[in-house]
Amino acid sequence: MYYMKNVMQNKIVISGMGVVTAGCNNVAEFKDSLKNGKSGIKKVMYADDGKCDIKIGALLGEYFLGSDEFEKYIDIDASLYSRAKKILRNTSLSEKASVMTALEAWCDAGLYKFDIDPELISIIVGGSNLTKKISFDNHDSFMAEPCYLSPQYAMKFFDTNHVGILSELLQIKGEGFSVGGASASGNMAIIEAMRLLRYGLSDICVVVGALSDLSLMELQSFMNIGALAGKKFADRPEEACRPFDEQHEGFVYGQGCGCLILETEESVERRQGSFYAKLLGGGMCLDGNHLTNPNKDGEIKAMKKAIDDAKLSIEDILYLNAHGSSSSLGDNTECEAIKELFGEHLKRMMINSTKGITGHCLSAAGVIEAIASIIQMNDRFIHDNINLENPIDEKFTLVRGKRDNVDVKIAMSNSFGFSGINTSIIIERNF
Amino acid sequence: MSKEEIFEIVKNCVVDILPDINENDIKITDALKDLGANSIDRMDVTIGCMKALKLKVPMIRFGNISNIQGLVDVLYEECNAK
Numbered sequence: 410m411y412y413m414k415n416v417m418q419n420k421i422v423i424s425g426m427g428v429v430t431a432g433c434n435n436v437a438e439f440k441d442s443l444k445n446g447k448s449g450i451k452k453v454m455y456a457d458d459g460k461c462d463i464k465i466g467a468l469l470g471e472y473f474l475g476s477d478e479f480e481k482y483i484d485i486d487a488s489l490y491s492r493a494k495k496i497l498r499n500t501s502l503s504e505k506a507s508v509m510t511a512l513e514a515w516c517d518a519g520l521y522k523f524d525i526d527p528e529l530i531s532i533i534v535g536g537s538n539l540t541k542k543i544s545f546d547n548h549d550s551f552m553a554e555p556c557y558l559s560p561q562y563a564m565k566f567f568d569t570n571h572v573g574i575l576s577e578l579l580q581i582k583g584e585g586f587s588v589g590g591a592s593a594s595g596n597m598a599i600i601e602a603m604r605l606l607r608y609g610l611s612d613i614c615v616v617v618g619a620l621s622d623l624s625l626m627e628l629q630s631f632m633n634i635g636a637l638a639g640k641k642f643a644d645r646p647e648e649a650c651r652p653f654d655e656q657h658e659g660f661v662y663g664q665g666c667g668c669l670i671l672e673t674e675e676s677v678e679r680r681q682g683s684f685y686a687k688l689l690g691g692g693m694c695l696d697g698n699h700l701t702n703p704n705k706d707g708e709i710k711a712m713k714k715a716i717d718d719a720k721l722s723i724e725d726i727l728y729l730n731a732h733g734s735s736s737s738l739g740d741n742t743e744c745e746a747i748k749e750l751f752g753e754h755l756k757r758m759m760i761n762s763t764k765g766i767t768g769h770c771l772s773a774a775g776v777i778e779a780i781a782s783i784i785q786m787n788d789r790f791i792h793d794n795i796n797l798e799n800p801i802d803e804k805f806t807l808v809r810g811k812r813d814n815v816d817v818k819i820a821m822s823n824s825f826g827f828s829g830i831n832t833s834i835i836i837e838r839n840f
Numbered sequence: 841m842s843k844e845e846i847f848e849i850v851k852n853c854v855v856d857i858l859p860d861i862n863e864n865d866i867k868i869t870d871a872l873k874d875l876g877a878n879s880i881d882r883m884d885v886t887i888g889c890m891k892a893l894k895l896k897v898p899m900i901r902f903g904n905i906s907n908i909q910g911l912v913d914v915l916y917e918e919c920n921a922k
Contacts, residue, residue, distance in 0.1 A: 560883040
């Protein structure tokens with residue numbers, strides 16, 4: 410077959426980025442929040458008469474919903490703008506976030522200027538069960554009168570509606586699908602896109618780490634399983650997410666979405682485009698365990714596979730964007746895995762977790778943290794581990810305070826999910 | 841309920857689903873498709889009207905209508921058959 414000749418030949422670059430997180434509507438604002446170590450976590454009010462235990466979160470809220478961010482696209486590409494306007498007329502929060510980040514990434518890469526064969530562009534959406542809140546919100550009225558259920562629901566409950574929406578928005582006609590890997594979905598989407606491009610099946614892939622729009626039922630289930638923070642720091646929400654700190658007590662739900670344009674180096678050169686970084690490799694593996702507990706050996710294996718895939722050695726990794734969800738067992742396991750894998754080299758490494766700032770954006774986390782890694786390398790800083798007061802392990806080289814003028818060429822970014830799903834990716838800056 | 845009143849309800853439902861449309865610009869002879877409603881939007885408008893009128897009508901009853909007039913006529917018949 411034609412593409413088999415090209416296996417592993419194509420080099421992959423990242424030529425566009427788009428992001429929304431709590432308090433940030435674009436990459437520039439996200440960069441500021443990383444530099445300032447500004448947490449998007451706040452007290453949240455749900456209409457549950459206070460019955461549920463969910464009091465804090467990093468929600469997009471009015472800042473995103475009331476934003477006129479979208480209006481700038483009218484001057485960039487009028488037909489893209491008009492398609493987006495039509496699509497945004499009737500989208501869920503999760504879909505709106507995908508549209509906004511895809512618009513930013515697509516225009517950032519300058520792809521609207523080129524006449525690229527739409528069959529050579531693909532879409533991969535990272536995340537499953539993205540619209541639980543819609544089901545939850547419709548439940549009572551549905552039980553009262555099933556026949557009045559909105560027909561839109563038939564499309565909206567499929568995660569692949571994101572794929573359809575983005576294909577209509579960007580007029581993409583290559584391959585398209587969603588991948589689910591719990592909290593590792595974002596990295597999984599990046600790795601699957603990398604494989605697609607390496608195989609020569611597409612020139613460009615739009616990768617979205619989609620917003621997990623959870624209802625109180627999912628959030629309460631995380632609380633009941635012991636995974637969620639919010640007990641000790643209920644009155645100081647901005648301090649509640651504290652990856653690798655002794656007082657960590659679980660993750661904080663974050664809403665966010667990220668989009669990367671992955672492209673073969675050949676494609677970006679052909680159109681004389683620029684790029685931010687190279688995606689050197691990725692690794693995935695399972696623990697053989699369906700529970701929520703992480704596994705040190707599985708995490709080591711995923712990181713090792715990523716390093717091997719990138720044809721690097723551990724000494725090449727100077728910066729690591731940890732999964733670091735702020736859960737006690739998760740942080741401790743990752744710390745042990747990193748210490749064992751990197752050994753003496755750990756002393757030369759800088760480690761942080763972006764989740765202290767964004768909360769845990771679940772499906773989107775991998776893509777958002779890849780963007781955070783690229784921003785930091787290209788802007789020569791490493792963001793603070795906010796809320797880190799007493800590290801769980803003094804030998805673990807966590808960044809204390811923002812580091813400036815750093816020269817990091819290669820970053821590793823970890824994402825681990827429930828059901829023993831381990832992923833790691835490696836990115837190289839473009840200078 | 842008169843056909844005029846039902847037309848007002850239909851217009852409200854159209855604007856709910858297609859917020860860019862000005863209610864005063866909707867004519868009874870318009871087809872929902874020409875107002876920019878896709879196939880799912882059209883079903884949403886129909887179900888929205890049924891809900892507003894507290895009607896339960898099998899969707900097949902709306903199968904052959906070609907414009908808002910047709911929708912108003914079916915809803916009017918069903919209202920008065922109650």
